[in-house]
Amino acid sequence: MSNITDTLKENVAKAVKSLYGADFEAKKVNISPTRKEIEGDYTILVFPFAKIARKRPEAIGEEIGQYLVENMDAVAKFNIIKGFLNLSVSDNLWASMLNNMLGQADFGTHPKNGEKVMVEYSSPNTNKPLHLGHVRNILLGWSCAKILDAAGYDVTRVQIINDRGVHICKSMLTWELYGNGETPESSGMKGDHMIGKYYVLFDKKFQEEYKVWQKSKAALARYKTWINSEAGQKAVKEQGTNELEAHFYKSVYKNKYFNDESEIGQKVNEMLIKWENNDPEIRALWQKMNGWVYAGFNETYKNLGVSFDDIYYESNTYLLGKDTIEAGLEKGLFFKKEDNSVWIDLTDAKLDEKLVLRSNGTSVYMTQDMGTAQQRYKDHGVSKMIYVVGNEQEYHFKVLFEILKRLEEPYAAGLHHLSYGMVELPDGKMKSREGKVVDADDLMVEVQAAVKAVSEESGGLVGLPEETITDIHRQIGLGALKFFILKINPRRGMIFNPAESVEIQGQTGPFIQYATMRTKAVERKAKDIDLSFSDNYTDVQDIEQELLLMLQKFPKIIAKAANTYSPAEVANYSYEVAKIFNRFYNLCPILKADNPLEVKAFRLKLCQLTGKVLVKGLDLLGMESPDYM
């Protein structure tokens, strides 16, 4: 039996054909659950047929309703209010609907479609421990991968690690200068946090040096040269001389100072050159320190419950893409300027002229990304690539995708940037320089502690082994955090309120986990109930019908979430299911002693199905379902 709504749509289309002799696409029939206060289970909108039938909506409803009752066993009766045709489903249909859904081993998931898709997420920089922004990224990526898998795709999860460049050398240098051989073991710090410390230290040391220099005669000379230059005069015009010197040091000259004059800056640049020339000592240091960082990252990933199938490193990919430049030049897609730099003109796509190769022949980010995409296609043969990256890179990806499209890459049509908004704190943006960041590791510890406090108060876990209790606290804490982040449409920027993220009441992860736990608890208690009696149950309550109709949507929700790359779709659906189930749980006793057998059997089955859907829904969000709470 296919889905009842689909069957209804097909029959409505048939009705239109037979009554009015016109073709109407079954898919376009507008059908929705009937509003609670009106009699009926499904409502069909008849306005769209008005033009075809050339009759009043009420008359059309009457005719179609009549047709459906006569031609479908499932439709018992109907009524019409304005242009709305409300159908009531036959009583015996509910049990068969339930059996049908419960009979599917993996209800909700779609058969494999043979398509391969890659999801890239996390993509950290080895200098900074993962923070709240990464957490949103990682959870989105992980959940999307799960959803795509459930929707029938063959998914490869990857991350690209930014492990090269000037910034990496900064932490290496300060560790060499001031580290005294410190290791994660010797300091007891997580590797990524330890490296992060040296990265911050570099900035501090540089600022100190820069500040001293600003008082020198040389500094004053640089400032005077600038102020008399064209750019300097322009600045004077725009903002006056007030604070101009500070502005000069802060914004105008800083990079130049770093590259040309700074002692510590020189050392970093020397180190980078050595790294690029494969200096064995530098490379060994680099590998050692990266190893510490990766160990730290892996711990965080493990705690978050996520993993990857393949990892790309920029140190391997940064030279890729140059052959593509050649190919593009031959095709006439790219062009060279006099200084030998290579460009592409995308002004006709409302994008600008874009540099793809520097005048000195070295790559830019775009070059590298072009090459990496091709490499991934070679490695994994994927037809779709999903990049989970913040919305600040929207422009970059638009350009990248446009270039790959014009290069006629076979996967070009399947490229998607899953762009998500910035995570802000209630008092504004996170700023790493001011230490105003929410660290991923700290965050996970905090949510678990908060859950522990509530749990001990409610006392639901008393009597279980200590280890089990701790693990349940972990599951709930992470559940609260993950749901809090994933329920929001990725597109939107979000305000992360730490207090709200550990809420366990209302629209939260633990609310859904609690409902799921209830389904499990009932099942544990239900013994020796002959489930086949459920078919005799015909007095199906409104709330039971509502729950069934909601559960029936599951496969479509997964498909929609996959098509829109939106875990929020699954999150909000799971919440709705949990809410209806809780209402059902309160209204309809399942195992009550004086319930007739068919009532127990039907409700128990409904409970089982709800449990299956909720467990799967939570799993798609990367959340676990505790057995006790």
Add this chain to the structure above:
RNA sequence: GGUCUCAUAGCUCAGCUGGAUAGAGCAUCUCACUUCUAAUGAGACGGUCUCAGGUUCGAAUCCUGAUGAGAUCACCA
């Protein structure tokens, strides 16, 4: 300035292939645990869907414009 997002209840968010009286949660105020675990349920309160036009039988939803917020427009990554 160009481009792209976003704007719905005091707060956090759903709803957007146009359809009935715009929905949840939080907060505030009631009520319900001798009951399959109350981390629950029932009820009350709360709205000019930013504004102004347009299309339509019908607009929170589509179009145009305005206002406000964010992002982006490097031979940076």
